Structures are given as structure tokens and as C-alpha cells.
Amino acid sequence: MNGSISASRRAVLSAGAAGALSALIARAAEAAAPAAADAKLYPTAAFGAKTEVAALKLLFGKAPKASSKIDLGVPEIAENGAVVPVTMASGLPNVTAMALLSLENPYTLACAYRLAPGTLAHMSSRLKLAKTTKVVAVVESNGALYRTSRMVKVTLGGCG
Amino acid sequence: MANPILVRAQTAHGVTTVACLVKHPMDSGFVKKAGKLIPPHYIEVIEFTHNGKTVLTGFWGPAVSRNPFFSFAFKGGKKGDTVGIAWVDNKGERAAVSAKIA
Amino acid sequence: MRRWLLLLLALAAPVAAAAAPNPAADRAAFQGWFRHLFPQLPLAKYVDGPYNFSASERAQWQQIMELPPYGFAVDHGKALFDARFPDGAGYASCFPHGGIGIAQDYPQFDPKTGRVVTLPIAINRCRVAHGLPKLKLTTGDLADIDAYMVRTSRGHKIDVVVPDTKPALAAYEAGKEYFYSRRGQLNFSCASCHLQYPGHRVRGDTLAPALGITASFPIYRSKWGNMGTLVRRFIGCNKNIRSAPDKPDSLAYRDLEYFLTAMSNGLPIAGPGARP
Numbered sequence: 046m047n048g049s050i051s052a053s054r055r056a057v058l059s060a061g062a063a064g065a066l067s068a069l070i071a072r073a074a075e076a077a078a079p080a081a082a083d084a085k086l087y088p089t090a091a092f093g094a095k096t097e098v099a100a101l102k103l104l105f106g107k108a109p110k111a112s113s114k115i116d117l118g119v120p121e122i123a124e125n126g127a128v129v130p131v132t133m134a135s136g137l138p139n140v141t142a143m144a145l146l147s148l149e150n151p152y153t154l155a156c157a158y159r160l161a162p163g164t165l166a167h168m169s170s171r172l173k174l175a176k177t178t179k180v181v182a183v184v185e186s187n188g189a190l191y192r193t194s195r196m197v198k199v200t201l202g203g204c205g
Numbered sequence: 206m207a208n209p210i211l212v213r214a215q216t217a218h219g220v221t222t223v224a225c226l227v228k229h230p231m232d233s234g235f236v237k238k239a240g241k242l243i244p245p246h247y248i249e250v251i252e253f254t255h256n257g258k259t260v261l262t263g264f265w266g267p268a269v270s271r272n273p274f275f276s277f278a279f280k281g282g283k284k285g286d287t288v289g290i291a292w293v294d295n296k297g298e299r300a301a302v303s304a305k306i307a
Numbered sequence: 308m309r310r311w312l313l314l315l316l317a318l319a320a321p322v323a324a325a326a327a328p329n330p331a332a333d334r335a336a337f338q339g340w341f342r343h344l345f346p347q348l349p350l351a352k353y354v355d356g357p358y359n360f361s362a363s364e365r366a367q368w369q370q371i372m373e374l375p376p377y378g379f380a381v382d383h384g385k386a387l388f389d390a391r392f393p394d395g396a397g398y399a400s401c402f403p404h405g406g407i408g409i410a411q412d413y414p415q416f417d418p419k420t421g422r423v424v425t426l427p428i429a430i431n432r433c434r435v436a437h438g439l440p441k442l443k444l445t446t447g448d449l450a451d452i453d454a455y456m457v458r459t460s461r462g463h464k465i466d467v468v469v470p471d472t473k474p475a476l477a478a479y480e481a482g483k484e485y486f487y488s489r490r491g492q493l494n495f496s497c498a499s500c501h502l503q504y505p506g507h508r509v510r511g512d513t514l515a516p517a518l519g520i521t522a523s524f525p526i527y528r529s530k531w532g533n534m535g536t537l538v539r540r541f542i543g544c545n546k547n548i549r550s551a552p553d554k555p556d557s558l559a560y561r562d563l564e565y566f567l568t569a570m571s572n573g574l575p576i577a578g579p580g581a582r583p
Contacts, residue, residue, distance in 0.1 A: 081301065082250040082293040092266045120367050122511070125583035128270045128529040130370040147268055151235060155268035161260045161279075165220065168277040169370065171270035173233065202530070202583065203509025204547060211378045226374045230532075271532050274374055 092154050097146055097181060100154040104144060105190055109183055112137070112191035117182040119197045123174060126199035132169040137186035140166035148194075149178035174199050208300035214288040216306050221282030223253060225290055226274050227300075233267035247295055248273070254289040255282055282306050328476040330469045330569055333483065337570045341518045344505065353519030354577035360506040360513050368581065377454055377527040377579040380534045384455030387448055392437040398452065401433030410460035411576050414467060414565045416475040423478050423561035427453050427536050444555035445542065450525045450534035457525065457578040465522060465576060467569040478558075482566025485559055486517075491550025497563075512583065521568045523580025530583065537564055 094100035101109060118132035133143060143166060144157040155172050166184060174180070174197055181194040211226040227248065234245030251263040260279045282288075284306055291301035341353065348359055358365040388398050388406065399405035403412075413426040424432065430452055431441040442449035469479045486497045497517065500509070505516035524537040538555045541563065545552040553559040 082252040082291045082299065084250060084293045084297065086262070086264070087249040088264055092264070120363050122363060124364050124367050124511075125529045128371070128583070130367050132370075150268050151233075152266055152268065154266055156266060157264040158277075159262045159264075161258070163281060164260045164277065164279040168275070169224075169373075170275045171273060171371075173231075173268050173270050175235075200511035202512045204512040204514075204543075209379060209382070211374060211382075213374060224374045226376065226378055228379050270529075272376055272379070274371070274376070276373065 088157070091157070092152055094153055095151075097148060097153055100146060101144075101183060101190065104154065104157060105142070105183075105185060107190050109190035109192035112184070112193055115182050115184050115191060115193040117180065117193050117195050119180050119195050121196075122198045122200060125202065126174045126176070128171050129174050129197060129199075130169065131172050131180060132167075133182040133184075134167040135184045135186070135191075137166065137184055137191060139187045140184055141188075142185035143168065144183040145170070145172065146181040146183065147172060147174055147178050148181065150175050208298070210290055210292075210300060210302040212288065212290060212302060212304040214282075214304055214306045216282045216284060216286075220278050220280055221255070221286075221288070221306055222276065222278045223288055223290075224274070224276035226272060227251070227290075227292065228272055229292075229294065231265075231267065231269055231271045231273060235267075245295060248292045249295050251275075251290065251292040253277070254287075254291075255279060256286055257289070328480045328483075330476075330479055334570055334572060338518060338573075340502070341505075341516055345516075350518075350573065351575055353516055353571070354522040354574055356515035356520060356523060356580075356582070357506075357513035359516075364513060371581050375527070375579075375581050376529070377525075377534060377581060380451045380454045380525075380527065381458050381579065383448075384451035384453070384458075387452050388455050392434075392439060394437050396437050398430065398433055401436065402429070406456055407459045408463055410457045410578070411463040411465045412467070414561065414568060416468075416470055416472075416478060416565070418470070418472065418474070421474045421478075422558065423482075423565040425537070425561060425564050426456065427538065428556060428561070430456075444536060445539035446531070446533055446535050450536050450539075453525045453536055454534055454579040457576060460576045461578070462575050465568060465571050465574050467565065467572055469565070469569055478562045479566055479569065481558070482562035482564070485563045486566055491545065491548035493548040493550075495548040497544070497567075517567065517570065519571050519574045519577075521564065521571055522574055522577045523582070524578050526578070526580040526582045528582050534579065 088104055091100050091103035094103055114135055114137050116134045123129045140160055142159050145155045146153050147155050177198045179194045180197055181192055183192045209228050213224045215222055229248055230246055232243045232246040236243050245267055247267045248265050252259060253261040261277055286306045287303050288306060289303040293299045352359055358368045391397050402409055410426055414423045417424045427444050427449055430449055469475055489496045500514050501517035505514050507514055521537055525534050527534055538560050541560050542552040
């Protein structure tokens with residue numbers, strides 16, 4: 046494709062360990078399967094991690110720094126813990142990957158994305174939150190990892 | 206279609222916004238029904254393409270909500286271009302759809 | 308509390324004075340009560356239910372509504388609605404205007420059977436008339452057909468007619484009686500929550516006002532993960548207050564839906580809806 050692959054390859058080299066998201070994507074691009082999702086790409090180990098540190102290590106092979114340049118949009122109180130709207134956006138340059146983590150869920154990593162060049166660092170999704178929790182947004186920019194977090198209160202509904 | 210995907214792709218000011226709603230139970234494996242755990246069943250990989258070229262690859266865990274909504278945006282894309290979405294879940298089931306940018 | 312008493316008097320007064328049911332006077336008092344509670348809230352906004360009272364909940368709802376979760380149900384409902392019955396007819400043949408844009412006229416009172424007919428019940432009647440079995444009234448295919456028919460009626464003003472006949476007025480009165488009667492171990496009436504405390508919280512949930520509450524049905528409830536008709540919600544409400552629910556096609560629920568919807572005449576159909 047273009048520059049994204051080489052960027053990913055560099056990330057793989059620096060990450061070293063197998064299972065890094067960057068490595069998986071590099072393979073995706075090389076396989077060039079048109080419009081078909083490839084199950085082999087799935088970072089199974091990262092999705093089985095029970096802490097933020099372990100999940101990020103498995104996914105990116107590195108640890109994040111705090112950043113004020115990530116907008117994490119979550120409700121203060123979730124209307125329904127099963128469907129919590131979450132938006133994340135970042136003004137950081139050259140964003141190649143993003144991820145959302147929920148620290149109190151049984152498995153910490155909720156979702157991760159690999160962005161092609163030209164794809165904006167702005168996405169919106171819905172997560173299940175098992176209980177009141179810190180939600181963490183992680184952004185990979187110019188090969189470095191950044192994070193921000195916010196609390197979401199999950200309460201019980203009264204209307205059955 | 207057993208596993209429909211609703212897609213809305215619109216372009217404005219050189220940016221195409223893609224929103225989709227995917228029909229899928231996204232069972233986490235932690236929920237009981239009649240005393241028995243419902244086994245995990247969730248989308249693992251979802252691929253978004255523009256005119257056949259990957260723009261975004263998503264990796265989802267069981268914490269993504271049932272019948273997931275997802276939206277994102279990419280630079281470029283013209284009216285009439287094709288946006289493709291394809292997913293595969295942990296049981297190997299698949300679905301794909303393509304839509305024209307409006 | 309004094310306001311509450313005033314409303315009770317207002318609702319009771321015409322009945323006591325004239326000793327005859329007067330839906331128009333009831334509606335004026337009913338809508339007047341909510342205007343009194345929330346003077347700033349335009350009448351048409353009541354169809355947004357709980358989302359009038361919390362900016363955060365409204366924002367979450369608006370995000371959900373970007374691509375509403377009932378989309379699949381509406382598409383599926385349309386496919387079912389458009390399909391032919393074995394005898395060659397279809398749902399369209401059972402309704403005025405081919406069933407499009409008519410949800411605001413339901414429930415109706417059927418003088419032949421002396422019963423209230425809600426839109427879901429009318430859909431089942433259509434099936435029976437064409438030799439098909441009835442569908443479940445609470446969820447599933449029928450709720451999806453309902454969702455499609457309601458979607459084609461969005462924005463139409465609710466226009467429930469209570470004919471000035473003894474049986475129709477009796478059904479209306481029975482629905483009103485149900486709405487205001489306390490029941491269950493918690494000793495709540497529908498009015499206890501949805502008339503007395505709209506906008507207040509019950510644990511994590513915000514109570515919707517009774518006015519306009521029917522306009523968004525059927526709803527996709529995130530908790531359910533699929534569609535449900537108004538009757539499904541009635542059953543849920545009854546269970547919440549530890550009261551034995553009535554049968555989905557019971558006269559009690561038909562009459563309640565009749566009264567409750569008639570109180571919202573003039574408000575726009577907003578369904579299908581999405582709720583937590």
C-alpha cells in the first residue's frame with residue numbers, strides 16, 4: 046500500500062514481541078484480502094489481559110504517557126451500563142492506532158483500531174461497562190503511545 | 206439476510222463519515238440465561254474499506270455492546286464511491302456489506 | 308402536594324359534577340397539569356419522555372439515535388408487512404390508506420365487539436381474518452410490523468376518538484380507573500410515578516411523564532436488546548411494583564392504552580423509540 050506498512054514494520058521491530066497490533070496490521074496489508082475480515086489478525090492474548098499494563102504491552106509492546114491531546118467523551122453517569130456511548134478523538138499527529146479499555150471489566154481491553162493514513166483519529170462506539178469504572182483511551186502517534194482516562198458511573202436502573 | 210449491517214456514508218468538505226449498525230448478539234460469556242452461561246459469541250475483526258482499500262481495521266472484544274454502533278471518518282471519498290464493511294466473529298461467522306457514499 | 312390535590316380535584320370534578328365521562332375535559336386537565344409542572348416545556352417535546360430532564364441522558368440518547376437501534380426491526384417489519392398472505396392478500400388490505408401513516412388513529416373502539424382495538428391487536432385481527440395464527444403481542448415479528456407502521460406515521464398528531472356511546476365511554480373510564488388505581492405490594496398506581504413524579508429518578512432511571520409516553524412505542528430497549536410494544540412495558544411496570552401483570556390482550560391493558568393515548572391527543576407520533 047504505502048507508508049503505513051513501513052511505519053508498522055518499524056513499530057514491529059521496536060516492539061519485538063509477537064502479537065503486537067502493529068505487526069498484525071502489517072500482515073493484513075500484505076495479505077491484501079479485499080473487504081474480508083481476517084480472523085487470524087485478532088490479538089487474542091491482548092483481549093485476554095486483565096490489567097491495562099498487560100493489555101497495552103501485548104497490543105503495542107510499549108507503555109503509554111499521559112496526554113491532554115486526547116478527547117475521551119463518556120457520560121458521567123451511564124444510562125444503561127450495557128450501552129454506553131463512548132467517543133474518542135485526538136489532535137495528535139500521524140495517529141496509527143487507537144484503543145479503549147475499561148479497567149473494571151473482566152477483560153480490560155474493549156476494542157482497538159488500526160488506522161490507515163488519511164483516516165481521522167475520531168471514532169464513536171458503544172461499550173458494556175460491568176460497573177463504575179475508569180475508561181481509558183489510548184492513541185499511538187508517531188510511534189509513541191499516549192493515554193487519557195475518565196470515570197463513568199454505572200448505576201442500577203429502577204425501571205426493571 | 207441473517208446478519209444485516211446498516212451503513213450510512215456521507216461526504217462533506219473532503220471528509221467521509223461512515224456510521225454503521227451491525228446486527229450481532231455480542232455475547233460476552235458472562236451472562237446467564239436460565240441458570241446457564243450463554244457462551245461467548247462476538248465479532249473479533251471488522252474491516253472498513255474505501256473503493257477496496259482498507260481505511261480502518263477494528264478489533265472488538267466482548268465489551269462492545271450488542272448490535273454494535275460504530276462511526277469514524279476518513280479524508281477523501283466522493284459521492285458514489287464504495288464503502289465496504291466485513292466482519293468475522295469468534296465462531297467464524299462472517300458478514301459483509303458495501304454501500305455507496307452519499 | 309397541593310398541586311397534586313388540585314389535579315385530582317380537576318380530574319374528579321367533571322366526573323362528580325356531571326356524573327358522566329368527559330374525555331375532552333379530562334385531557335384538558337391532564338395536559339394542564341403537565342404544563343403547570345413544566346411551564347417551559349412545549350407540548351410536542353413530551354414525546355421525548357425522560358430525555359427532557361437530563362442533558363447527559365439526552366446527549367447519550369442523541370448519540371444512540373444517530374443510527375437508531377430499531378433500524379433492523381423497521382426493515383424486518385416492512386418486509387413482513389409487504390409479504391403476501393397465502394390467500395394473496397396482505398396487511399395493507401386490512402387498514403385504511405393501506406396501513407401507511409395511520410398509527411395516530413389507534414387505539415380505536417370497535418362497536419361490533421364492544422372492545423378497544425390497539426394497533427398490535429388490529430395487526431393480529433388482520434392475520435386471523437386471513438386464516439393466519441395470531442402473533443405474540445409483546446415482542447418479535449408483531450412488534451417489528453408495529454414499528455414499521457408507526458415509523459410511517461411519525462409526526463402525525465395522535466387522534467384517538469372516544470365515541471359518545473355508553474360502551475366506548477365505559478372502556479375509556481375503565482382505562483382511567485386503571486391508571487389512577489394503586490396496586491401491587493408497593494401500592495403504586497401508574498399515576499404515582501408518571502403523573503406525580505415525572506423527571507424524578509427511580510434509582511438510575513428518570514421517570515417519563517405520562518403525557519406523550521405512548522407516542523414513542525414500540526421501543527427498542529437496550530435492556531431487552533429488541534423491540535417491545537406498549538403492552539410489554541405495561542407488564543414490566545406491573546412487575547416493578549410487585550403487581551401480577553394482566554394478559555397482553557386483556558381488556559384491562561386495552562382500556563389503559565385507550566385512556567393513556569387519548570390523553571396525548573394532539574402530540575406527534577415519535578415512534579419507534581429507543582430507551583435504556
